[in-house]
Amino acid sequence: MARRRTGSVLAHCSPSFTDGKPPLSAGSTTAADPFRPPVPQAVQIDGPAGAIEARVEDPLPAGATRRAIGVVCHPHPLFGGTMQNKVVHTAARAMQEAGAATVRFNFRGVGASAGQHDRGVGELADAFAVIDWMRRHFDCDALWLGGFSFGAATALQAAARGARPAKLVTIAPPVGRIITEPVARPDCPWLIVQGDQDELIDIAAVRSWARNFAPEPELAVIAGAEHFFHGKLGELRSGVLAFLREA
Numbered sequence: 001m002a003r004r005r006t007g008s009v010l011a012h013c014s015p016s017f018t019d020g021k022p023p024l025s026a027g028s029t030t031a032a033d034p035f036r037p038p039v040p041q042a043v044q045i046d047g048p049a050g051a052i053e054a055r056v057e058d059p060l061p062a063g064a065t066r067r068a069i070g071v072v073c074h075p076h077p078l079f080g081g082t083m084q085n086k087v088v089h090t091a092a093r094a095m096q097e098a099g100a101a102t103v104r105f106n107f108r109g110v111g112a113s114a115g116q117h118d119r120g121v122g123e124l125a126d127a128f129a130v131i132d133w134m135r136r137h138f139d140c141d142a143l144w145l146g147g148f149s150f151g152a153a154t155a156l157q158a159a160a161r162g163a164r165p166a167k168l169v170t171i172a173p174p175v176g177r178i179i180t181e182p183v184a185r186p187d188c189p190w191l192i193v194q195g196d197q198d199e200l201i202d203i204a205a206v207r208s209w210a211r212n213f214a215p216e217p218e219l220a221v222i223a224g225a226e227h228f229f230h231g232k233l234g235e236l237r238s239g240v241l242a243f244l245r246e247a
Contacts (some may be wrong), residue, residue: 035059035097037242045105047129050114055083055107055132056137059096062086068142069134070095070102073127073151076112077117085170087148090233091240095144098244105130120154120178127158142166144244149200149227153178159186169193169240170217172201172227175209182212190217191243193236195225218243 009013010079015205039057054092056076060066075081090100108115115122116120147155151171159168160183168190174178194206203221210219227230 002016016190016200025186030194037093038096038185043103044112045130045133047114048125049108049116049118050069051112052105052108052114052126052130053083053112054103055111056101056103057092057096058101058138060099061073062102065099066138066140067099068095068144069138070100070144071127071131071134071155072102072153073123073147074104074107074110075148076150081150085148086233087150087229087236088152089159090169090229090237091146091148091169094237094240094244095146096236097241098144100144100244101134101138101140103130103134120157123154124161125156127174128163131158131163144169146171146240148172148220149174150178151202156183156186159188160184164188166192167244169243171236171240172198172199173206173209175205176202179209185213185217186214187193188245189243189246192217192238193220193222193239195222195229195232196228198225200227 032067038057038059043054043056045052045054057218061213070087074083074085074088083106088104092104095102105124106113109117143165145155145159145165148171150175152170156170157167165188168188170185171193192210194203210217222232222235228235
């Protein structure tokens with residue numbers, strides 16, 4: 001995958017200390033100490049349309065220094081998109097392995113989340129509500145914000161409108177379908193992941209769109225990957241994880 005650096009953004013997370021012990025390091029694993037995914041915790045978050053169904057996954061033990069929080073937005077609600085989507089799971093897992101507590105959530109009208117689909121407007125408000133809740137809940141400001149397809153468009157809009165992510169990951173952004181108007185470039189390192197066999201999103205359009213930003217976001221192209229990254233989730237996870245681990 002071809003990738004390019006875009007710089008770094010500093011943000012603050014409050015460290016946690018217990019029993020006077022120094023904080024543990026987080027975000028690194030070895031073959032002798034493989035990453036063990038945390039158990040998802042079901043939560044309900046107050047949203048502008050009512051309760052938002054979510055799953056929080058925190059890989060860090062008590063006493064660890066929290067590096068970041070992660071929020072991942074799911075694909076289109078009207079076409080079967082939910083927080084259980086495997087690409088959403090993969091992005092969240094990469095964030096956890098890099099040391100972040102994450103949340104996956106259902107947009108309004110999906111699963112047990114209240115409300116009705118609102119053509120992206122209300123969904124953006126849902127994303128902001130979840131971001132605010134995560135920052136308060138974990139007392140951590142450094143946000144890794146991600147999304148897949150429709151969720152990538154939502155994450156990008158949130159980043160451009162004040163979410164202040166430290167890093168942004170947009171997977172298969174729907175250029176020419178949902179992303180049809182100019183958007184301000186978020187002031188943070190930004191990774192775009194795109195399959196070169198995507199049957200829904202034209203990779204040439206994504207490349208052209210990315211070149212319009214200054215500085216250009218990093219573009220990671222996964223050879224042979226279609227829209228849902230069947231058989232390519234390992235490569236997707238590795239690419240996102242490498243980006244998140246960059247200083």
